[in-house]
Amino acid sequence: MSLFASDVAIVGGGLIGSSAALALRRLGFSVVLIERDLCGARASGVNFGGVRRQGRSIGQLHLAMRAHAIWQRLPELIGTDGEYVQSGHLKLARSPQDLAALAEYRERTSDFDLKLEILEGAEFRRRFPMFGEGVAGGSLSPEDGQANPRLVAPAFARAAASAGVIVLERCHLTSMAREERSFLLRAEAGVEIRAQHLINAAGGWGHEVASHFGDHLPLKVGYPTMAVTEPLPAVLGVSLGVEGGGFYARQVARGNLVMGGGFGEATGPGTSRPGRRPMASVAEQAAAILPALRHAQVIRFWSGTEGYTPDKNPVIDFSPTTSGLIHAFGFSGGGFQIAPAVGEVLAELVRDGTSTTPLDSFRINRFNPHPMSEASIL
Amino acid sequence: MSTDRVVVIGAGPAGIRAAETLVRNGIRPVLIDEAARGGGQIYRQPPRAFRRSGKDLYGWEAPKADGVHSALARIMPDIDYHPETLVWNAREGKLDLLRAGRVAEISFDRIIVATGARDRVLPFEGWTMPGVFSLGAAQIALKYQGALLGPRIVFAGTGPLLYLVAYQYAAAGAAVAGVIDSAPFGAQVRALPDLLRQPVTLAKGLFYRAFLHARGIPVWNAALPVEALGSGTVEGLTWSRKGQRQDIACDAVATGFGLCSETQIADLLGCKFEYDDSQRCYLPQVDGAGRSSRAEVYLAGDGSGIGGADLAERAGERAALALLEDIGHSHDNARAVVLDGEIGKLRHFRRGLETAFPAPGFGDFQLNDDLIICRCEEITFGEARRAIAANEISELNRLKALTRIGMGRCQGRSCAPAAAELLAQCSGGGLASAGRLRAQAPIKPVPLAAIGVPPP
Numbered sequence: 098m099s100l101f102a103s104d105v106a107i108v109g110g111g112l113i114g115s116s117a118a119l120a121l122r123r124l125g126f127s128v129v130l131i132e133r134d135l136c137g138a139r140a141s142g143v144n145f146g147g148v149r150r151q152g153r154s155i156g157q158l159h160l161a162m163r164a165h166a167i168w169q170r171l172p173e174l175i176g177t178d179g180e181y182v183q184s185g186h187l188k189l190a191r192s193p194q195d196l197a198a199l200a201e202y203r204e205r206t207s208d209f210d211l212k213l214e215i216l217e218g219a220e221f222r223r224r225f226p227m228f229g230e231g232v233a234g235g236s237l238s239p240e241d242g243q244a245n246p247r248l249v250a251p252a253f254a255r256a257a258a259s260a261g262v263i264v265l266e267r268c269h270l271t272s273m274a275r276e277e278r279s280f281l282l283r284a285e286a287g288v289e290i291r292a293q294h295l296i297n298a299a300g301g302w303g304h305e306v307a308s309h310f311g312d313h314l315p316l317k318v319g320y321p322t323m324a325v326t327e328p329l330p331a332v333l334g335v336s337l338g339v340e341g342g343g344f345y346a347r348q349v350a351r352g353n354l355v356m357g358g359g360f361g362e363a364t365g366p367g368t369s370r371p372g373r374r375p376m377a378s379v380a381e382q383a384a385a386i387l388p389a390l391r392h393a394q395v396i397r398f399w400s401g402t403e404g405y406t407p408d409k410n411p412v413i414d415f416s417p418t419t420s421g422l423i424h425a426f427g428f429s430g431g432g433f434q435i436a437p438a439v440g441e442v443l444a445e446l447v448r449d450g451t452s453t454t455p456l457d458s459f460r461i462n463r464f465n466p467h468p469m470s471e472a473s474i475l
Numbered sequence: 476m477s478t479d480r481v482v483v484i485g486a487g488p489a490g491i492r493a494a495e496t497l498v499r500n501g502i503r504p505v506l507i508d509e510a511a512r513g514g515g516q517i518y519r520q521p522p523r524a525f526r527r528s529g530k531d532l533y534g535w536e537a538p539k540a541d542g543v544h545s546a547l548a549r550i551m552p553d554i555d556y557h558p559e560t561l562v563w564n565a566r567e568g569k570l571d572l573l574r575a576g577r578v579a580e581i582s583f584d585r586i587i588v589a590t591g592a593r594d595r596v597l598p599f600e601g602w603t604m605p606g607v608f609s610l611g612a613a614q615i616a617l618k619y620q621g622a623l624l625g626p627r628i629v630f631a632g633t634g635p636l637l638y639l640v641a642y643q644y645a646a647a648g649a650a651v652a653g654v655i656d657s658a659p660f661g662a663q664v665r666a667l668p669d670l671l672r673q674p675v676t677l678a679k680g681l682f683y684r685a686f687l688h689a690r691g692i693p694v695w696n697a698a699l700p701v702e703a704l705g706s707g708t709v710e711g712l713t714w715s716r717k718g719q720r721q722d723i724a725c726d727a728v729a730t731g732f733g734l735c736s737e738t739q740i741a742d743l744l745g746c747k748f749e750y751d752d753s754q755r756c757y758l759p760q761v762d763g764a765g766r767s768s769r770a771e772v773y774l775a776g777d778g779s780g781i782g783g784a785d786l787a788e789r790a791g792e793r794a795a796l797a798l799l800e801d802i803g804h805s806h807d808n809a810r811a812v813v814l815d816g817e818i819g820k821l822r823h824f825r826r827g828l829e830t831a832f833p834a835p836g837f838g839d840f841q842l843n844d845d846l847i848i849c850r851c852e853e854i855t856f857g858e859a860r861r862a863i864a865a866n867e868i869s870e871l872n873r874l875k876a877l878t879r880i881g882m883g884r885c886q887g888r889s890c891a892p893a894a895a896e897l898l899a900q901c902s903g904g905g906l907a908s909a910g911r912l913r914a915q916a917p918i919k920p921v922p923l924a925a926i927g928v929p930p931p
Contacts, residue, residue, distance in 0.1 A: 138876070251877065327883075373566065394920030397886065398917070399915055
């Protein structure tokens with residue numbers, strides 16, 4: 098029998114949960130971080146590794162700008178740079194319409210210091226000679242970049258543990274309840290955790306944790322398909338996306354081209370595999386966009402479990418039904434870059450009940466009509 | 476039910492006997508194989524234009540090799556045979572193939588997976604130097620191309636293959652400079668009671684040893700390779716026995732510490748695995764007849780646990796009979812009973828071989844921090860050890876995530892056994908708790924341009 102009592106309990110040891118744990122600890126809270134597997138082993142550790150602000154909605158850019166500053170001091174925060182490089186992020190256009198959309202995005206986000214540069218024609222070819230004929234131009238975000246999620250996600254959990262967070266890995270919760278004065282969580286092997294605050298950072302399983310407390314939030318689980326080639330000569334300096342989505346790529350220092358697009362399928366509870374169609378689509382687009390690499394060998398496809406909300410914005414909000422409960426999930430494939438800021442925001446929510454970063458786009462009440470909110474009003 | 480499409484992967488002894496049994500019972504199977512000609516690794520055939528005799532190629536095993544090859548030739552009109560075809564992905568009811576640079580897809584209702592084995596390689600200083608080969612590679616060079624690695628070659632490792640290949644090389648005229656067996660001679664004596672269950676096979680093993688002895692080729696037991704010597708290419712091998720080191724001059728080293736089952740396809744098909752103490756690795760669960768944990772998947776031969784060629788032939792036939800039974804097809808029950816008996820005896824003999832050629836203690840290897848453990852990703856033992864200590868790593872997939880070990884072209888084929896041993900050694904948790912690397916498609920590298928064409 099192990100008993101833990103803390104100010105905050107966090108369900109989910111992914112990047113969101115781990116960065117929240119670290120931020121809370123730095124504010125002086127006692128924290129227990131509960132992870133069913135190993136911290137950062139799921140979507141947080143196997144995602145594409147894009148660290149980009151470009152392409153995010155206005156609502157997310159406040160968070161992304163805050164995160165951008167944190168990425169610059171990663172070694173100081175978690176003891177590793179996680180292979181973070183400001184390689185620049187280039188969003189490709191494959192038609193005049195795409196270019197217009199990119200230009201329109203630059204206008205719309207001019208309040209933020211993204212330094213976006215729209216490139217086309219000869220100038221684009223001169224600076225990016227590696228792209229195939231179908232690429233018309235692109236929008237370069239010079240200060241965005243990429244990092245290695247396999248290293249970053251576990252490093253946040255490790256830093257949290259070093260800072261005094263109690264990290265319970267391979268810990269299977271058997272019950273969660275809001276009691277009069279605190280939350281009581283029970284896990285296998287007689288583990289009991291009491292906490293004043295509970296953060297639901299369960300990622301692709303966040304809706305299951307939420308509905309446990311009567312918050313029924315719309316979340317669709319998806320399994321992004323990603324691929325990596327053998328190491329290749331340096332061809333691609335920037336991290337890559339395409340207008341309209343469906344393909345993304347980056348080349349790491351070792352030379353491997355990491356890429357992805359499309360969705361795979363579930364194979365069981367918590368496991369998934371890359372889909373055959375997205376495999377073909379990713380490979381086809383890679384060969385078209387980077388023709389020099391068409392004979393490169395793919396050495397691995399993989400997939401992870403990610404939760405998607407209807408508007409692709411996460412939920413970062415207090416539970417409407419349960420006091421002391423905060424939900425933070427549904428990052429919809431875009432959580433990696435903003436996660437360090439989300440951690441700080443969650444710590445502020447616990448401490449102050451509000452955050453200095455605007456969270457309007459992430460409110461639960463945007464999913465209206467909301468049956469359980471109505472029920473709780475009644 | 477006989478309209479079910481049955482696919483057999485692998486045209487070695489197990490796959491060919493499985494296909495033959497299906498044909499005999501009126502089913503037309505699909506047989507997929509990576510090689511150009513059937514036979515598997517053990518009975519690998521040279522290119523058609525080559526004219527070496529079966530006796531030259533396979534020695535005493537020539538009649539068995541001929542039996543397997545003839546069986547394939549006989550059933551050829553009654554099967555759909557896909558040689559030179561890689562199965563690079565397996566999913567629910569479907570396989571993804573690569574042939575001549577093009578992808579294809581094939582569906583199945585039932586499948587017999589007979590994917591064989593690869594060498595179990597353990598690292599020593601210089602093991603990545605040109606001139607150091609696996610035992611299996613040395614044998615392929617000889618059987619497939621009639622080429623000798625060498626001219627002066629040392630064989631280092633353990634297992635029956637060590638003596639067989641050394642013998643084959645010596646018989647083919649190579650200068651075998653020595654055989655270094657990590658197994659103590661006492662183990663081979665202890666194994667005699669089990670080995671006597673197959674006296675003919677045992678006699679062959681003893682003959683190989685006697686043959687080497689008669690040729691004046693030294694055989695050292697309880698000895699380990701320490702360092703492949705040379706600048707750029709192998710010029711010698713330092714080996715040790717009871718703390719004493721010696722150098723031996725040679726141009727090539729062939730090494731292998733037993734075999735590992737090729738289980739990636741079984742893994743992608745969703746078969747459950749369990750730890751096998753005698754083979755020091757995780758293997759797919761399989762019943763005596765070849766049924767896996769999945770109703771549509773059958774496993775046979777070395778791919779489901781190392782048993783050798785004789786066992787593989789019978790296991791292939793037995794798995795086909797189990798499949799026929801399961802789909803309600805008429806089949807020869809009496810034959811199944813006979814096979815069960817033979818398989819039981821062969822497994823007993825196998826146990827004897829495992830006693831005779833135990834895997835060496837990993838602690839006996841001198842694995843310095845600057846030695847490469849993962850050659851694809853160029854990760855050293857030092858990096859691995861530091862990562863294990865700093866992150867309290869106790870499981871292989873986490874080791875892979877944090878260090879890249881097993882993340883390269885070979886997908887862990889080469890380094891996983893050593894990585895598992897190292898993890899068990901550092902964490903003190905044992906091999907079972909170190910887990911296993913999850914298989915991921917493509918099982919072997921496939922070009923982007925090929926995958927990019929959607930299957931027809």
